[in-house]
Amino acid sequence: MDTEAIVIRIKTPSGDMDSSVDCPSLLNFNDLLVAIRDVMPEATVTAFEYEDEVGDRITVRSDEELKAMLSYYCNTMNEQRMNGLLPDPLQIFPRAGKTPGIRNIHGLKVNTRPNPANDCTHAVPDSMANNSLKKSSAELKRILTNGQINAQDIHYQEQLGHGNGGTVYKAYHIHGKRVLAVKVIPLDITVELQKQIMSELEILYKCDSPYIITFFSAFFVENRISICTEFMDGGSLDVYKRIPEHVLGRIAVAVVKGLTYLWSPKILHRDVKPSNMLVNTRGQV
Known part of the structure; x- marks a missing residue:
């Protein structure tokens, strides 16, 4: 990541505030969140967004997502300079809403303990308590407990794409010494999308073919599921x-x-x- 100073423009309902960051590589998510809350003290800000090259809003809720945003911005800034343009500030859009503890609006719970007697993975709202979802939740528990990769072993490098409820990153698995693609999915999504994600995860877990992307592991941290798969460098x-x-x-x-x-x-x-x-x-x- 580029280490020279950048300008971050916080977009608020009452106007814009520019702030210069001398060393963006040292910036973390909480630091930026504190700066936003100083500008918007009346709001409960738990995340913010930025726009990609096609104008889609990408949400940032963690340090790894912040690093992906800064990597994207530094690449854009370098391209602008190569074309003889003055780099635009990095514009971010604060999101005011629920506190982090209640972002999981559908109440999805996952018990990652291997003891079946303590299985409460289907502890979801009554409206979702059907056989299909119970089966998916139990399958999700089995996949998570069989995982060989932990969140602390992942070093995120850059954002690869965004869609279907999640963001895909290029990452390095420190213990496995290999590059991965990690799809990070927040669980404050619709019930239908949750079902799709569980289905996708179950299919990846079961497949074993040279023509299907290789699944390595999945883990569940802070209302986000991360799916680790083979990285295709092309x-x-x-x-x-x-x-x-x-x-x-x-x-x-x-x-x-x-x-x-x-x-x-x-x-x-x-x-x-x-x-x-x-x-x-x-x-x-």
Whole structure:
């Protein structure tokens, strides 16, 4: 990350406030949150947002998400300078709302203890207490307790993407000495999206195919689930323009083999598109 001073512009209903940060690499989430609360003392601010290159708002709730924001901004700032432009301030938009302790608005609880007798993973509101969700919660508990990666072993490097309720980061697993892709999902999302995430996690956990992204582990910290998977250094196909026919042939074969593998346990992929097809520099799809 760039260590030179940057200007952070806090956008508030009563106007903007600019603040210069001499060493952004030392800035942490709580420091910035305190600065925001000083500007907005009447509001309960628990998070803030920034805008990506297409204008989508990305929420920041933790140190790792702050690092991803600063990494994105420093890259943008360097591009502006290379084009002879004066860098714009980093604009952030405070979010006033519930305190961190009640962000999990649907009351989802996860018991990660391995003792089945103490299983309370389906302790959710009555409206969600159906067999399908109980099964998903029990499966989630089993996945979490079998994990080999802990939150403190992860060093987040940069943000890779954002969507479907979560943000994906490139990260380094210190003990495993390997690069991972980590999808961080806050649980203050809709019930339907929670079900989708549980389904995705269960499918990743069960799959074992060279044509399906490798799942390593998942952990649950501070109302967020983090899913650790194989990092594909070539990114997704939507970032490429013209692809030669012989390469497209290999991609098509890999996609069909992946879909065929998924169909063996009767899993139907309903969103086959270039952004969901990942490649690496070893030629794997």
